[in-house]
Amino acid sequence: MFRATSPRTSSDTRSAPEGGRLKSRIDGHSRLAYTEHLPDEKATTTIGFYHRARAFFAAHGITRLVRVVTDDGSNYRAGTFTRWVLATASRHQRIRPFTPRHNGKVEQCHRIFAEELLYALIWTSETDRANAIQIWNLHDNHYRDHTAIGGRPPASRLRTGVTNVMSHNT
Numbered sequence: 001m002f003r004a005t006s007p008r009t010s011s012d013t014r015s016a017p018e019g020g021r022l023k024s025r026i027d028g029h030s031r032l033a034y035t036e037h038l039p040d041e042k043a044t045t046t047i048g049f050y051h052r053a054r055a056f057f058a059a060h061g062i063t064r065l066v067r068v069v070t071d072d073g074s075n076y077r078a079g080t081f082t083r084w085v086l087a088t089a090s091r092h093q094r095i096r097p098f099t100p101r102h103n104g105k106v107e108q109c110h111r112i113f114a115e116e117l118l119y120a121l122i123w124t125s126e127t128d129r130a131n132a133i134q135i136w137n138l139h140d141n142h143y144r145d146h147t148a149i150g151g152r153p154p155a156s157r158l159r160t161g162v163t164n165v166m167s168h169n170t
Contacts, residue, residue, distance in 0.1 A: 023035065023036055023038055023046070023049050024036075024106060024109060024110065024113075025053040025056075025057070026105055026106055026109055030062075030149070030154045030155070030157035030158055031105065031109075031146055031148060031149055031154040031157075032057070032060060032062070032141050032154040032155060032157075032158065033109055033137065033140060033141060033154070034052075034053045034056045034057065034137065035113070035133055035136070035137055036049055036052070036130075036133065037126070037129060037130045037133050041073060041074070041075045042075060043074075043075045043078035043080050043081045044080070045075070046075040046076065046078075046081055047080060047081055047084050050081070050084060050085070051084075054088065060155075060158055061158055062158075065088055065089035065090075066089060066090055066091065067089060067090065067091040067092075067093055068085045068089045068091070068092050068093070069093045069094070069095060069102075069103065070092070070093075070094055070095070071094065071095055071097070071103075072094050072095075072097050076094065077094075113136065113140075116136075117132060117133070117136050140153075140154070141153060141154050141155050142154075142155045
């Protein structure tokens with residue numbers, strides 16, 4: 001699991017069906033999420049994901065990371081990953097093994113993601129699934145109402161406007 005905290009940020013990994021791993025980062029204040037389906041859990045793959053997730057959040061005005069919370073997987077214990085995190089955030093914290101409740105926002109995000117996308121449809125290929133994840137991210141961040149933030153989509157809580165999203169879903 002992987003959660004990052006900007007002045008209020010979070011993140012996680014969960015098994016995706018048919019191999020690979022699902023990795024996400026969630027901003028704790030807005031609940032804006034970034035998710036990818038990755039082929040493995042190597043430290044180099046995780047660092048690449050971390051870099052892309054940081055760029056995504058920076059493009060949405062979330063630039064300061066205070067804390068990155070992960071599980072105790074070998075990819076998160078790797079010295080290269082730890083150095084990357086500590087170069088960009090003031091703290092790298094690992095949750096206690098077998099206690100996913102410590103990563104509650106991410107676990108909830110993944111539960112909804114699995115119910116409404118991953119297991120709700122029949123996938124003919126991993127490429128189709130990966131493409132659907134990108135579309136889901138856009139939908140979840142900009143159109144889907146979240147009860148935890150007053151029935152609004154996460155992007156509505158961002159301080160900076162996002163200019164590359166249409167005003168309604170077509």
